[in-house]
Amino acid sequence: MSYEAFLADEPVIVTAALTGGVHGKEANPNLPETPEEIGQAAAAVEDAGASVVHLHARRPNGERSFETDRFQEIDDAVRRHADDVIVQHSTGGTGAPADVRHLPLRTDPPPEMASLDMGPLNRYDHLTSENSRALIDSLHAEMVDRGIKPELEVFNDGHLNELYGLCERRDLADPVYATLIFGPGTLSRPRPRNLLNAIDSLPDDAAFNTIGFGRHQLPFATMGILFGGHVRVGLEDNVYYRRGELAESNAQLVERVVRVARELGREVASPSQARDLLGLRE
Amino acid sequence: MACPYLAYRTQAGDAQFDEPRAYCTVADRFVQAMRADICNDRYGLAHDEHCEIYLGCADDGGGGTDQRRDRSGGNP
Ligand code: SF4
Numbered sequence: 001m002s003y004e005a006f007l008a009d010e011p012v013i014v015t016a017a018l019t020g021g022v023h024g025k026e027a028n029p030n031l032p033e034t035p036e037e038i039g040q041a042a043a044a045v046e047d048a049g050a051s052v053v054h055l056h057a058r059r060p061n062g063e064r065s066f067e068t069d070r071f072q073e074i075d076d077a078v079r080r081h082a083d084d085v086i087v088q089h090s091t092g093g094t095g096a097p098a099d100v101r102h103l104p105l106r107t108d109p110p111p112e113m114a115s116l117d118m119g120p121l122n123r124y125d126h127l128t129s130e131n132s133r134a135l136i137d138s139l140h141a142e143m144v145d146r147g148i149k150p151e152l153e154v155f156n157d158g159h160l161n162e163l164y165g166l167c168e169r170r171d172l173a174d175p176v177y178a179t180l181i182f183g184p185g186t187l188s189r190p191r192p193r194n195l196l197n198a199i200d201s202l203p204d205d206a207a208f209n210t211i212g213f214g215r216h217q218l219p220f221a222t223m224g225i226l227f228g229g230h231v232r233v234g235l236e237d238n239v240y241y242r243r244g245e246l247a248e249s250n251a252q253l254v255e256r257v258v259r260v261a262r263e264l265g266r267e268v269a270s271p272s273q274a275r276d277l278l279g280l281r282e
Numbered sequence: 283m284a285c286p287y288l289a290y291r292t293q294a295g296d297a298q299f300d301e302p303r304a305y306c307t308v309a310d311r312f313v314q315a316m317r318a319d320i321c322n323d324r325y326g327l328a329h330d331e332h333c334e335i336y337l338g339c340a341d342d343g344g345g346g347t348d349q350r351r352d353r354s355g356g357n358p
Contacts, residue, residue: 026297026312061290061301063318094316095327123316125334127327 005228011269012261013230015052016045016250020236024062028239028246033062039077042085044251049258051274052086066096068106075107084271088113091139094129110146112280118159121186140170149280152178156188160201176206182220183213190216195223213237221257225264233257285329288321308335
């Protein structure tokens with residue numbers, strides 16, 4: 001996928017990362033944490049133009065949960081409130097042991113998609129989220145068994161090599177869907193040429209999604225739209241609407257990126273179109 | 283064993299919550315969800331190994347800071 005997709009009027013898939021697992025309401029009180037709040041947020045972003053919701057689970061006090069039952073409660077609330085949105089579970093989890101990382105894949109029904117981190121990244125000063133190849137392979141195997149489309153999370157250029165390695169080790173269904181992530185720390189430096197290089201480095205026919213953390217969310221989403229990719233926005237990745245002003249909701253961030261896409265001449269994909277683009281229907 | 287500096291509070295400053303949340307009494311702030319697992323020594327994480335605020339306290343006999351939030355971005 002490339003600028004050709006832009007020229008071909010391919011619709012853009014907007015993913016909303018509603019809650020995340022790092023910061024919470026202590027960073028922005030508008031960030032949804034409970035299943036009911038997440039379900040309502042899913043309906044609001046779907047109305048605003050998102051076709052995928054990226055979900056983490058939390059305990060009632062906002063702390064992380066990886067339990068299948070907690071994801072089930074969230075999915076049930078999303079399906080109660082939203083119409084047809086695609087559910088994508090995170091399998092990320094700094095510090096969580098491998099068996100725990102599999103739990104989000106085991107809801108009934110399984111999520112249509114799940115994230116798959118392509119390699120290690122540092123956290124705080126004394127912690128690394130390891131994401132070993134063995135864990136990546138075992139998560140991918142369970143995704144295949146359960147009919148879940150992996151969203152390959154590329155946090156830096158080294159993870160592009162890891163993506164190629166995964167493609168060599170395992171049989172990935174078309175299209176390979178890679179999320180290119182830009183921001184601080186272990187992430188690729190958020191510079192436009194780094195996005196272009198990452199796009200150029202993807203396997204032929206791969207589709208890509210674009211994330212910029214924090215203040216980079218809007219410019220990287222805009223570039224992702226122009227360069228023929230898809231985009232992710234939401235309070236997981238950025239709690240501000242503009243400098244010094246907290247976002248009111250996930251929907252507010254989705255509405256803005258949908259306006260940008262339309263101004264640039266790209267329609268946003270419906271959930272049905274997103275399923276076709278991502279090969280979710282066999 | 284949880285960090286001795288961990289407390290659970292519903293209110294601090296302007297912030298107010300329905301459920302008691304993890305609060306660091308060294309940094310004087312509510313902590314991030316991911317850090318709360320370190321504070322509680324969950325999943326093999328350990329406050330005396332993985333928290334720079336705790337380790338800063340241990341080094342200087344108190345007065346560590348939490349000015350450095352996680353700079354590695356979200357947890358996609
Ligand atoms: S942030 Fe660090 S010092 Fe503060 S309570 Fe948690 S582990 Fe202890």
